[in-house]
Amino acid sequence: MTYDFRMEIYQLRTFVTVAQQGHLTQAAELLHLSQPAVTAQIKALEEEFGMPLFERYPGGVQLTEAGKLLLPEAENILGLSRKLLHKAKSLQGEPRGKVRIGTIGVPARLKIGPWLARLRQRHPLLSIETTHGVSVSILNEVRKKTLDAGFYLGRNPYQNVNTLPLTEIGFCVALPPQLAGELANADWKELGKAPWLGVSQFSSLADITQELCRSRNIAPQKVGEFDEESTLLELIKAGLGVAVLAERTAKRYAADGSIMLWRGGEVAIRAPLQFIYSAEREDDALIGMLKGALRQVWDLP
Amino acid sequence: MTYDFRMEIYQLRTFVTVAQQGHLTQAAELLHLSQPAVTAQIKALEEEFGMPLFERYPGGVQLTEAGKLLLPEAENILGLSRKLLHKAKSLQGEPRGKVRIGTIGVPARLKIGPWLARLRQRHPLLSIETTHGVSVSILNEVRKKTLDAGFYLGRNPYQNVNTLPLTEIGFCVALPPQLAGELANADWKELGKAPWLGVSQFSSLADITQELCRSRNIAPQKVGEFDEESTLLELIKAGLGVAVLAERTAKRYAADGSIMLWRGGEVAIRAPLQFIYSAEREDDALIGMLKGALRQVWDLP
DNA sequence: GGAGGCTAATTGCAAATTCTGATGCGCAAA
DNA sequence: TTTGCGCATCAGAATTTGCAATTAGCCTCC
Numbered sequence: 001m002t003y004d005f006r007m008e009i010y011q012l013r014t015f016v017t018v019a020q021q022g023h024l025t026q027a028a029e030l031l032h033l034s035q036p037a038v039t040a041q042i043k044a045l046e047e048e049f050g051m052p053l054f055e056r057y058p059g060g061v062q063l064t065e066a067g068k069l070l071l072p073e074a075e076n077i078l079g080l081s082r083k084l085l086h087k088a089k090s091l092q093g094e095p096r097g098k099v100r101i102g103t104i105g106v107p108a109r110l111k112i113g114p115w116l117a118r119l120r121q122r123h124p125l126l127s128i129e130t131t132h133g134v135s136v137s138i139l140n141e142v143r144k145k146t147l148d149a150g151f152y153l154g155r156n157p158y159q160n161v162n163t164l165p166l167t168e169i170g171f172c173v174a175l176p177p178q179l180a181g182e183l184a185n186a187d188w189k190e191l192g193k194a195p196w197l198g199v200s201q202f203s204s205l206a207d208i209t210q211e212l213c214r215s216r217n218i219a220p221q222k223v224g225e226f227d228e229e230s231t232l233l234e235l236i237k238a239g240l241g242v243a244v245l246a247e248r249t250a251k252r253y254a255a256d257g258s259i260m261l262w263r264g265g266e267v268a269i270r271a272p273l274q275f276i277y278s279a280e281r282e283d284d285a286l287i288g289m290l291k292g293a294l295r296q297v298w299d300l301p
Numbered sequence: 302m303t304y305d306f307r308m309e310i311y312q313l314r315t316f317v318t319v320a321q322q323g324h325l326t327q328a329a330e331l332l333h334l335s336q337p338a339v340t341a342q343i344k345a346l347e348e349e350f351g352m353p354l355f356e357r358y359p360g361g362v363q364l365t366e367a368g369k370l371l372l373p374e375a376e377n378i379l380g381l382s383r384k385l386l387h388k389a390k391s392l393q394g395e396p397r398g399k400v401r402i403g404t405i406g407v408p409a410r411l412k413i414g415p416w417l418a419r420l421r422q423r424h425p426l427l428s429i430e431t432t433h434g435v436s437v438s439i440l441n442e443v444r445k446k447t448l449d450a451g452f453y454l455g456r457n458p459y460q461n462v463n464t465l466p467l468t469e470i471g472f473c474v475a476l477p478p479q480l481a482g483e484l485a486n487a488d489w490k491e492l493g494k495a496p497w498l499g500v501s502q503f504s505s506l507a508d509i510t511q512e513l514c515r516s517r518n519i520a521p522q523k524v525g526e527f528d529e530e531s532t533l534l535e536l537i538k539a540g541l542g543v544a545v546l547a548e549r550t551a552k553r554y555a556a557d558g559s560i561m562l563w564r565g566g567e568v569a570i571r572a573p574l575q576f577i578y579s580a581e582r583e584d585d586a587l588i589g590m591l592k593g594a595l596r597q598v599w600d601l602p
Numbered sequence: 603g604g605a606g607g608c609t610a611a612t613t614g615c616a617a618a619t620t621c622t623g624a625t626g627c628g629c630a631a632a
Numbered sequence: 633t634t635t636g637c638g639c640a641t642c643a644g645a646a647t648t649t650g651c652a653a654t655t656a657g658c659c660t661c662c
Binding site: 038 | 608609610611613
């Protein structure tokens with residue numbers, strides 16, 4: 001009722017058209033309007049602006065100085081309106097919806113930033129939510145479809161979950177400085193006799209440690225169970241025992257001497273980092289987009 | 302009827318308000334509208350855009366991803382609309398109208414560019430027309446009010462015309478190279494015996510030449526009558542006779558030797574360059590603006 | 603000087619739109 | 633279960649917008 005202003009786009013369109021035609025009649029034709037309608041619209045604008053926009057001559061109209069100054073702004077508004085509508089149209093076919101992704105470990109190692117950035121750029125209407133957790137819980141949520149997809153560290157997790165392997169992550173055996181003297185180059189049998197830091201069974205490190213022990217035929221004594229890499233790290237530094245650490249973490253902390261690495265950082269075992277999603281959604285367009293962006297970020301075929 | 306688009310500003314205003322309020326009801330109150338009206342406007346926009354702009358929750362609405370992307374553009378359009386209206390308002394009180402100005406001689410010497418630029422900047426609704434002529438005809442048109450004002454070269458032109466003196470222009474006696482030998486340092490009596498190029502009586506040069514001859518008590522023989530400085534110049538070069546030239550023009554052409562100057566370019570007479578306007582309009586606001594801008598450009602008090 | 607042609611303004615009425623108030627529905631908190 | 637809040641829907645009212653016909657002003661051409 002009592003707005004800021006009453007001016008509307010259709011009036012500006014008429015203003016611009018009349019300005020470029022120089023005739024109310026011709027403008028009316030172009031706009032599929034009658035001449036009185038054009039007259040009325042121009043009149044309404046002139047009233048709102050408090051000044052005439054055109055000088056009326058026999059044979060047509062001509063912009064006043066004020067009209068010349070206001071015309072570019074009107075054109076600008078029209079242009080932006082078209083742009084807005086164009087943007088809307090370009091968004092029409094875009095896939096939309098919320099995507100829930102489960103992350104694990106250090107997000108940077110998942111290349112989560114570049115991945116989501118690319119996804120967002122390609123499909124601006126996708127809104128993405130991430131939930132951080134350990135591999136096992138992420139796997140369960142993907143199976144239950146509480147999550148659309150997630151990351152998993154380890155081998156073939158489950159029958160009804162499909163995977164896209166992204167990379168392999170190497171693991172080293174980290175030693176406390178106090179034990180480095182006797183264990184730095186020990187064989188597996190000797191390592192097995194050292195105290196090991198146990199890992200919570202929900203973490204992917206658990207499976208990896210377990211697989212390592214089985215393959216090397218050792219069954220070391222476990223000093224508790226822990227579920228975070230940073231906790232593990234502190235305990236190694238404190239000399240409580242040896243543990244398996246991701247290669248990159250291990251090397252970073254080994255560099256300042258706070259921990260030591262068995263055999264100079266030899267990779268003891270590898271585990272695949274995988275993208276996982278419900279097998280039922282193999283042909284889902286959304287999953288396809290997620291995988292597509294992942295392939296680009298991880299340089300996969 | 303069948304436009305490009307139907308979207309209107311009032312819908313965008315509602316869109317933006319709803320977006321920042323998060324409630325159709327509150328937005329309706331702010332906009333002095335009923336809630337169904339707001340609902341309908343948002344619905345119309347959503348239909349035109351081909352996608353929902355808000356997600357409806359119990360307790361309010363929230364922008365969709367598409368809405369988030371389109372909102373800034375809508376705000377932009379609203380902002381520009383306000384700017385347009387603001388510009389119109391700022392133009393409301395501005396003096397407007399056509400100003401007809403008579404110019405003479407070389408426009409650059411009148412500082413016409415800087416003057417009109419300044420005028421235009423201060424009073425954007427003034428539209429200026431210039432007519433070029435000789436001093437006498439400009440004077441007549443100013444008296445007849447066919448021109449609002451003009452420039453005049455010479456002294457107190459007429460009773461019912463007021464003046465604003467701008468500067469003084471010096472004049473030299475220009476000699477053909479052929480006559481330079483005998484006349485270069487001649488006295489006035491000798492100069493008076495040489496052939497002179499007459500000047501059309503409508504040009505300001507005529508008055509000046511006449512005044513010069515009277516004051517020096519000479520009555521030279523005239524070789525025709527000419528009304529353009531450039532014509533005069535050619536005739537001097539061709540050796541037809543001597544003539545009075547504006548100092549600046551004279552020096553420019555003397556520099557390359559195509560003409561010579563009496564007594565090395567001594568100023569023989571001076572004449573004021575004046576801004577003239579009808580005495581009846583001394584207190585006219587328009588004349589005041591013209592004079593104001595002139596004073597600034599010419600550094601007058 | 604008058605007729606005809608061109609263009610904009612005006613007027614009365616019809617059509618379309620926008621707005622409102624009442625009502626219904628869904629959800630959440632009491 | 634009830635109450636409260638907020639959005640959707642609907643029918644009718646109010647406003648706006650548009651059109652056809654006409655008028656009025658100006659110019660040109662007979």
